[in-house]
Amino acid sequence: MFGAFLLNGLKESRMLFHQDNPVTGLYIIEVAESYNLDFEHVFFLDMNEGCFPKVTHHDSFLPYDLCHSFGLPLADKVAENKTAYGFYRLLQRAQNICCYFSQKGHLDGSGEMSRLLLQLTFDSKLKIIETHHSINLLERPVAAIAIQKDDSVMQLLDRFLEKEEGAVSSLTPSACISYLSCPLQFYFKYLLQLRQTVATEDVQLGILFHDVMARLYRPFAGSQIDTNMVRQLQSKIKVEIAEAIAAWRTPLSAPMLLHALLEKLLGRMLDLDDAAAPFTLLGVEVAMKQSIMLDGEIARKVWLSGTIDRIDRQNHCVRIIDYKTGRSNCKISSIVNLFDPGKIKTNKAVFQLFFYAWLFQSLHGADNAIMPYLIPIREFFLAHYTPGIFIQQPDNGPLSKAIYDVAIEFGKRSGKKYQQIEDIKEYLQPFEEGLKGLLVEIFNPTIPFAQTEDLEICGYCPYVRICQRD
Ligand code: SF4
Structure with missing residues (x-):
């Protein structure tokens, strides 16, 4: 003022x-x-x-x-x-x-x-003179920002397209989520690449948890993991945490506390793996990249990519595993909702897993069932801890006993029934259609990158000062 x-x-x-x-x-x-x-x-x-x-x-x-x-x-x-x-x-x-x-x-x-x-x-011995003023400030309207897709902006988008010399970059699930949350945020982050680094303790915990899990399992990629091996891995947790923390470049705000917390969470994670063994580990931190053809006046191929925390196979079922250390929702009402900008705030984790499952299937086909497997680390010690992803069922739809128990747990407030997705294949076609629709919009030169109407999203956005929404 x-x-x-x-x-x-x-x-x-x-x-x-x-x-x-x-x-x-x-x-x-x-x-x-x-x-x-x-x-x-x-x-x-x-x-x-x-x-x-x-x-x-x-x-x-x-x-x-x-x-x-x-x-x-x-x-x-x-x-x-x-x-x-x-x-x-x-x-x-x-x-x-x-x-x-x-x-x-x-x-x-x-x-x-x-x-x-x-x-x-x-x-103080200063000579202080006190005076009063009245100020009448005029309200200054904050101008809305919308970036028109002129030639220079379309050139920035071009880097995601398949060309003879190959694409320079690819769109990740985070980029799509960013666009759904706020197209302008996507423009700032993925086209102008105005990046901001955040290193809160929550982020540090998440990165270190992923890092230690990868260090533990990486040597066994392609191997059958049995309970003996999991117990051996349990004995290595402390050493791997120490090495992961030592490799962390920026100073940690509370290293001892982080160490203790990681030890507890990783111990619980391996206990759960012990109970799930034997399984075949297909890979950790698996990077995947695939192009998708967009229909329209000009046929274009857009590159999509992602890195999957872990892929394993258990009883002819491939689990696409994503560890989530933050708050995450694991249930959705429909596939269409995944592309609803008003709902993306709660559907981020599920969207990401669908994206990974789509990448996996389009690259490797699917002889086995593909199960999206969200592991909500915050819920490890809760009585109703249930990994996976759940989709809403019609009220009169059939539910097996095991699923019904889960449905009761999640749906007790809303009365809705959810079923665990054990094979995502039947949902991937509608997901692909939604994804294509989203990409067509991103590359549509007549649709500008506009601001979200949801001020709650602005509250967590690093560009809030640019938009003057703080
Ligand atoms: S502050 Fe709000 S409107 Fe501006 S880029 Fe971020 S989310 Fe979008």
Whole structure:
């Protein structure tokens, strides 16, 4: 708010905005990042409590109070200390200092002045003059963003098409999910490749879990796995976790806790494998790539790819396995729903497995049944833990006893019945049709990359600042 107010006031000014001249001009900088420069006139904006210093959150497995009691580093305290240091340092040599705070209607903070400013009014020897201003800010409409598919954008899309020299890139299930969630997000992420790295503890746990499972099983790809082998693998868990953590390039926020959590989850995973043995391991981290022909005025082939966590065969049934460490839904009402942008938030994991199963079948055919096998790691220790994918059945549809038990578990609130998909083949034709429809839309030059209407998706989007939806 004050930024707009200040810049508005400076519109008529002849002040220079030099980038290359460090001596004169206006600098707009973070208080904590003033590069140890001294300024004659300093304007501190948004000095509301809750905003200056800014409240920061850091996801952690460790409860905040526990960290505080044991003197462990806390992200919010580090941010507070940096702001306080920057503030007091800038006060030292400035001739004029203006501090602004708003008494009401502030977006992030409270209607109170920052504690840093309040303290100055008590114990500093500075000559403080307090004045009140009223500001009437006009509402600025945020312009909607829609990227038209002109020649340059179509060229970016071209990299996914099959050509004589081969495609440069391929569309993954994540790319399709991104498009269904928000076409503009897909444009930013997969065409402009504006990537953002997130390394929360949840993400670290997921990556390390996948890594250790691959390290354990990779040497046995193509072999029959029996209970003896699984028990041998169990004895290697600690060593493999240590090696996976050592190979992790960025520092882990809570390595001991992650180690203990991984040990417990991997131990449970191998217990489940022990119960399922014997099975033939067909591969781990299996990369697959296949093209799909799109009908239309111009026939085009689009490259699709994905990496499957694990593929094994058990009693003439090939299991396409995907470990999910995050929250995931394993039941759908219909195949058509997988392509519904309004439902993709809850159907991501199922969409991904259908995509993998489609890749597997189109590359290897299918003499055996193909079972999509979602392993929800968060539910390992729940009484109703049930891996797999479930599809809604008509109310009067037949259900076997074993499936009915599962259906009761999932459907107890909605009253709906779900059946586990034991062979995905009968569902792959409608899935392929839906997939083609989605791809035709992505490559349709008359349909722009528009923003989603679902603001909840924006809440987790790394491009939220660009769209001004934060
Ligand atoms: S912020 Fe929202 S509208 Fe913008 S790209 Fe992300 S999801 Fe789409």
